[in-house]
Amino acid sequence: xxxxxxxxxxxxxxxxxxxxxxxxxxxxxxxxxxxxxxxxxxxxxxxxxxxxxxxxxxxxxxxxxxxxxxxxxxxxxxxxxxxxxxxxxxxxxxxxxxxxxxxxxxxxxxxxxxxxxxxxxxxxxxxxxxxxxxxxxxxxxxxxxxxxxxxxxxxxxxxxxxxxxxxxxxxxxxxxxxxxxxxxxxxxxxxxxxxxxxxxxxxxxxxxxxxxxxxxxxxxxxxxxxxxxxxxxxxxxxxxxxxxxxxxxxxxxxxxxxxxxxxxxxxxxxxxxxxxxxxxxxxxx
Numbered sequence: 001x002x003x004x005x006x007x008x009x010x011x012x013x014x015x016x017x018x019x020x021x022x023x024x025x026x027x028x029x030x031x032x033x034x035x036x037x038x039x040x041x042x043x044x045x046x047x048x049x050x051x052x053x054x055x056x057x058x059x060x061x062x063x064x065x066x067x068x069x070x071x072x073x074x075x076x077x078x079x080x081x082x083x084x085x086x087x088x089x090x091x092x093x094x095x096x097x098x099x100x101x102x103x104x105x106x107x108x109x110x111x112x113x114x115x116x117x118x119x120x121x122x123x124x125x126x127x128x129x130x131x132x133x134x135x136x137x138x139x140x141x142x143x144x145x146x147x148x149x150x151x152x153x154x155x156x157x158x159x160x161x162x163x164x165x166x167x168x169x170x171x172x173x174x175x176x177x178x179x180x181x182x183x184x185x186x187x188x189x190x191x192x193x194x195x196x197x198x199x200x201x202x203x204x205x206x207x208x209x210x211x212x213x214x215x216x217x218x219x220x221x222x223x224x225x226x227x228x229x230x231x232x233x234x235x236x237x238x239x240x241x242x243x244x245x246x247x248x249x250x251x252x253x254x255x256x257x258x259x260x261x262x263x264x265x266x267x268x269x270x271x272x273x274x275x276x277x278x279x280x281x282x283x284x285x
Contacts, residue, residue, distance in 0.1 A: 009027075009055065009057065010057075012086070012088070013025065028041045032249070033065045033212060033214075034057075034060035034062060035060070035066065036056060036067045036068070038068050038071035038075060041072050041076075042075040042078075045075055045078070045081060051082075052076075052079065052080075052081040053083075053084055054083045054084070055086055056072055056083065056084070056085050056109070057086050058085050058086070058089070058090035058093065058094075058102075058114075059088065059089030059093070059215050059216070059217075060089075060090075061088070061089065061217075062211070062217060062248055062253075062255060063211045063214070063217060063219070064089065064090065064194075064213065064214050064215030064216055064217035064257075065212075065214050065215070066093070066102040066214075068105070069103065069104060069105030069106045069108070069109070070104050071105070072105070082110045083108070083109040083111075084110065084112070085109045085111070085112045085113070086113055087112050088115045089115075089215065089216065089217070090102075090215055090216075091106075091114035092114065092119040092120075093215065094106060095180060095183040095184050096183075096184040097184065098184075098187075098188055110133070111129065111132065112129070112130040113127065113130075114130075115128075116128055116170075116171045116174070118257075118259040119186065119190065119259060121174070121260060122170040122171055122173075122174050123167065123170055126171050134158075138157045138158075141156070141157055141158060141160060142156075142157040143156070189261075190216050190258045190259060191215055193216075193258045193263050193264075193265070193268055194215065194217065194257075196265065197218050197268050197271060197272070198213040198218045200272035201218065201220045204275050204279060205279070206222055206279060206283075208220060208221050210249070210251070210253055211248070216258045216259060217255065218256050219246065219248055220253060220254055220275075221252060221253045222279065225251060225252035227282050228251075228254060229245060230282050230285065231254060231275075231278050232244075232254045234282065235274060240270050240273070240274035241270070241271040241274055244256075
């Protein structure tokens, strides 16, 4: 598996496959923006005669871009595949009119997953799974026992755990507070802040923004992998903004994803100033 192939999905895609004993996934080639190539997916499906789950992304973990859902879902349907969308970063884009073109075909998938702790800023363990056919959940998770007093729509028929706290309450409260319009405004503001950061980073000498900033992710680097890694270390030591190392197109980059509702224009300006300081320190080292 090539290095570029490894970075086109979130590690959480691999984890349940290992739990199920299915091993590593087959990786379909992606384009330069990290989007699955629909033609390559159709070709891979044509060569596979077993049960298949096609995993697409709403918000690539590094570039923030969206897979071509409509074309990929059509290809999957022709081969009887289940289509799952990993929307950890970008599923909430569907709430904003601005992003409707990016999510065309998303509604035709069989299941979605997303993290509420990112966009909604609720507690960290608030992951969401949405499945088109309720019967599929009951078939997978439903159990019967004499001591269980069940009811129609019992939550235990929809998740692996029997015992858990009411973590859904925080998600409900956030959505109830924001409303549809408020959620759309929040999504658009996070994206606008990412674009603001990218513009500021590009104005710093020697800093290259390496992705088209289409959602909330920004990747940037200096002239070499070594200097880029040192830039990240100095930024973390500075403490103004948090960046994480990544690889893109075979090169080291630093990555940030805007997901906090309170991140402001002033925060973006402060982050640019932190980049300036850190880059200068790298030059003097």
